[in-house]
Amino acid sequence: MKLSYFPGCSLDGTAKEYGLSTQAICQRLGLELLEVPDWSCCGASSGHSTNYLLGHALAARNLILAEQQGLDLVVACAACFSRFKKTDIVLKQNAELNKKMEGIMGTPYKGGFEIRHLLDVICNTIGLETIREKVTNPLKDLKLVPYYGCVIVRPQELTQFDDEEQPQAMDNLIEAIGAECLPWSEKTDCCGASLSLTRVDIVKKLAGGIVDMGKEAGAQAIITACPLCQANLDMRYGEDGLPVFYFTELLGLALGIDGNSWLERHMTDPMPLLTSLNLVRGE
Amino acid sequence: MKVITVTSTGKKETVDAGFAERVQQKSGKELRQCYHCLKCSAGCPVVFAMDWTPNQIIRMIQLGLEKRVLSSSTIWLCASCEACSTRCPNEVELPAIMDTLKEMAIRDSMGREEAVIQAFHRLFLNCLRQYGRLHELSLLVCLKLVALNPFEDMKLGMKMFAKGKINIFPTRIKNIHQLEAIFRTFGQSKRSRT
Numbered sequence: 001m002k003l004s005y006f007p008g009c010s011l012d013g014t015a016k017e018y019g020l021s022t023q024a025i026c027q028r029l030g031l032e033l034l035e036v037p038d039w040s041c042c043g044a045s046s047g048h049s050t051n052y053l054l055g056h057a058l059a060a061r062n063l064i065l066a067e068q069q070g071l072d073l074v075v076a077c078a079a080c081f082s083r084f085k086k087t088d089i090v091l092k093q094n095a096e097l098n099k100k101m102e103g104i105m106g107t108p109y110k111g112g113f114e115i116r117h118l119l120d121v122i123c124n125t126i127g128l129e130t131i132r133e134k135v136t137n138p139l140k141d142l143k144l145v146p147y148y149g150c151v152i153v154r155p156q157e158l159t160q161f162d163d164e165e166q167p168q169a170m171d172n173l174i175e176a177i178g179a180e181c182l183p184w185s186e187k188t189d190c191c192g193a194s195l196s197l198t199r200v201d202i203v204k205k206l207a208g209g210i211v212d213m214g215k216e217a218g219a220q221a222i223i224t225a226c227p228l229c230q231a232n233l234d235m236r237y238g239e240d241g242l243p244v245f246y247f248t249e250l251l252g253l254a255l256g257i258d259g260n261s262w263l264e265r266h267m268t269d270p271m272p273l274l275t276s277l278n279l280v281r282g283e
Numbered sequence: 284m285k286v287i288t289v290t291s292t293g294k295k296e297t298v299d300a301g302f303a304e305r306v307q308q309k310s311g312k313e314l315r316q317c318y319h320c321l322k323c324s325a326g327c328p329v330v331f332a333m334d335w336t337p338n339q340i341i342r343m344i345q346l347g348l349e350k351r352v353l354s355s356s357t358i359w360l361c362a363s364c365e366a367c368s369t370r371c372p373n374e375v376e377l378p379a380i381m382d383t384l385k386e387m388a389i390r391d392s393m394g395r396e397e398a399v400i401q402a403f404h405r406l407f408l409n410c411l412r413q414y415g416r417l418h419e420l421s422l423l424v425c426l427k428l429v430a431l432n433p434f435e436d437m438k439l440g441m442k443m444f445a446k447g448k449i450n451i452f453p454t455r456i457k458n459i460h461q462l463e464a465i466f467r468t469f470g471q472s473k474r475s476r477t
Contacts, residue, residue: 009417040415046407154365190328190364
């Protein structure tokens, strides 16, 4: 199966482990990812925060480029995903904006393709049955709490793949890869997002509260599907935090892929936990 | 239509009866339906740091207190997490309204609070105009200099660099002229949505 793929700025920078593990699992699962040619930043969040039309125009450039690939679009970053879903609707309604974008890009936007988050594609297109069959290294005894954050699931009428208050996609994925999913209260709470660089105090409080609740629930690690969530929980807690994994990293380990090139990039070192459970080969 | 009124604190304050209408028109979002059930403010993760709660902002828009709204810290601190809009019984889309208020505050030079967040947005967009993609290192360095806090996060930054999470050089997209055209066409904030 071929999909058009938008990595976004984070996956090439602070979230390299997400980008690397995404490529690895998709290859293993038979998903061919064709990167949107010459993609640019989706504009989140400074574009839409300060200028409505500019915000949509920045996202629109990528949608127009993706449309020319003639495939459905998969997005790994939660913020990019949310922006594209919103801009897709606006471009179809706002003829003037669409026309101006046509003037810049040379082609108008029709939008006959689906825009989906990677988590949705893995859980609902590849499917948990296929994943269970392909797991060669079940993550036995690994206790996880799933952290969805905000805009992957909210608002549901936009994201269209999981419940906005009680999402299940990652819960089910955790079971499929042989780990244990613990119930907890912070599934869809906000980590503070891009305030991370401007109001460190706020993000420390929010991310700290989330990690604390994960510990209280008895988790050994947190699993997430958003670069900003991972960064905030992983970086803003301090010394004795929990490892915070992208779902693609743990799926990769369960599929028997050597994950050293991505696991070594974490701020909170996950290797002691993974080696103690014999889930990775020692150095 | 503007009238002067006297508030309960005895200070004179301008009330603009057309403000609510302008916010609705620019955001495309209905806000008169709000009956202040406080669901938004109860669920807002950042409310503890705001000078006004989200529903107070809506109330002040309804009352035409333009200056108080646009000079608040609340509009900059909203993290666009969408918890409020998801739970609102009257489908008031607060994050979109907060974006409109930020845009108005910038356009009319009325933003007073959270100068670092305002600088972040400017630097972020400058970076996109220059490269087409975000270059985290240059954004971070410029931001900490603007905030006069160059050593905040330095230790963290060094560790991230050691972990290979930080690219020293930016990547410039091939068709950067398209970004330039986008900024030329849409860079100046408009009063309407088109």
